[in-house]
Amino acid sequence: MTNTINSPSTYFTTTLKDTIEYSQTKTISKVLFKDNNTQYTLLCLAKGREIKEHTSTRNATITAIEGLGILTLEGREIILTPGVFIFLPANTIHAVRATENLSFMLTLSEHLQAKSGVSQKTVDIVKSTAPMLKKRGKQITTRMYEIMFHNHPEVKKQFDMSAQANGSQPAKLANAVYGYASHIDNLEALKSTVETIAHRHVKTHVQPEQYAIVGESLLQAMKDVLGDAATDEVMTAWTEAYEILAEVFIKREQQIYSSSPAVL
Ligand code: HEM
The missing domain is CATH 2.60.120.10 (Jelly Rolls)
Known part of the structure; x- marks a missing residue:
């Protein structure tokens, strides 16, 4: 009863x-x-x-x-x-x-983990930001690293700073963010990208708790670069979307750290 x-x-x-x-x-x-x-x-x-x-x-x-x-x-x-x-x-x-x-x-x-994914509203909003991210993605990720290295200088040692200086790492991150925005409703399509990134993360000793640092820096960078286009609705959707993506990486990286086979 x-x-x-x-x-x-x-x-x-x-x-x-x-x-x-x-x-x-x-x-x-x-x-x-x-x-x-x-x-x-x-x-x-x-x-x-x-x-x-x-x-x-x-x-x-x-x-x-x-x-x-x-x-x-x-x-x-x-x-x-x-x-x-x-x-x-x-x-x-x-x-x-x-x-x-x-x-x-x-x-x-x-x-x-039981969550099948983000809400349809979030999917629609994040997807609608894809063209904007294609155009201004590198500007956003360059700003993101600037914010992160300023607020958390201790993470610098994990990065190859020459890849920051020549812009190749911000470009790679921008590509990944754009890829996620375009395929948020089909994570299967991102499987090989996730594998590459997760292995790189494990090599550079990325830890689960560092995802919050990257998340807050990335969201702040979106606001800084996109200005009025970073509406509350867009920021709320990206906050939720980032959490899901971070979960995917954290889970996969834990598996690689403990050397088990791939699951997405
Ligand atoms: C969802 C969040 C994240 C995304 C989308 C992301 C994306 C990427 C991408 C695309 C690469 C380049 C991989 C390659 O070489 O092909 C990379 C490398 C890397 N990421 Fe992340 N990442 C995320 C979170 C983090 C976090 C939390 C950290 C911890 C500080 C981190 C640290 C690194 C480091 C150290 C590298 C290697 C860069 C280098 O060699 O200089 N990432 N990441």
Whole structure:
């Protein structure tokens, strides 16, 4: 049974203990709050009830509130007593059995890898910037490196500075950004480019946390060079698009660092 208590647009508070109720014939499930990303549900299982083995496509957390139960997690048994907190990555096989009346909060949240891609609106906006990026791409990436080396001089040592001076690296990055804008809805077409770049990144010891630095520098450079054409809508779309591209590189580079075969 699902019973939505609240779908608020502002904060709300509730005392979980007052919300708990048990039924001998069914598991009580109360959705406290739900949006596009996350669902917070109170689950109450009377003594002896169980939720059979299943998986979720979303990441989950379980926080036991009262009673006693057993969570079976990929064959391992975990005792659920008040205060126990468990994180379950998406697709983990699990089951729950109540040895006494048992209540717990279940949070389900979307995770980035499950995202099939960016929204259609973002695709359309990013694609519409492709001609502009073809024309002014190198100006943008030249500015991007200027911003990045100024704000984060420590990354300079990873780069071949002669390729900066002769403009070849900004040109390569501009090509990659333009390629992404043109094929954002068909990442398969970028596979060989992603491979080349990812291998170069691994050779130069690029780390996942450095993607935020490149991202903020690139977005700022777009604003600086494109001026009025870098509307809020364009910047929002590119922020989302960059995050997805960064995820693709980070994932592939992690695989290369640990020497596993290619997956895109
Ligand atoms: C989505 C973001 C990124 C894109 C699209 C991108 C793109 C590229 C491209 C096209 C190349 C040239 C590859 C080749 O030689 O054929 C390259 C090289 C390189 N990238 Fe990235 N990159 C990104 C993020 C980063 C990050 C986060 C870092 C970390 C600081 C980084 C550091 C480097 C370095 C050090 C090289 C080698 C440049 C050299 O030899 O001077 N990149 N990247």
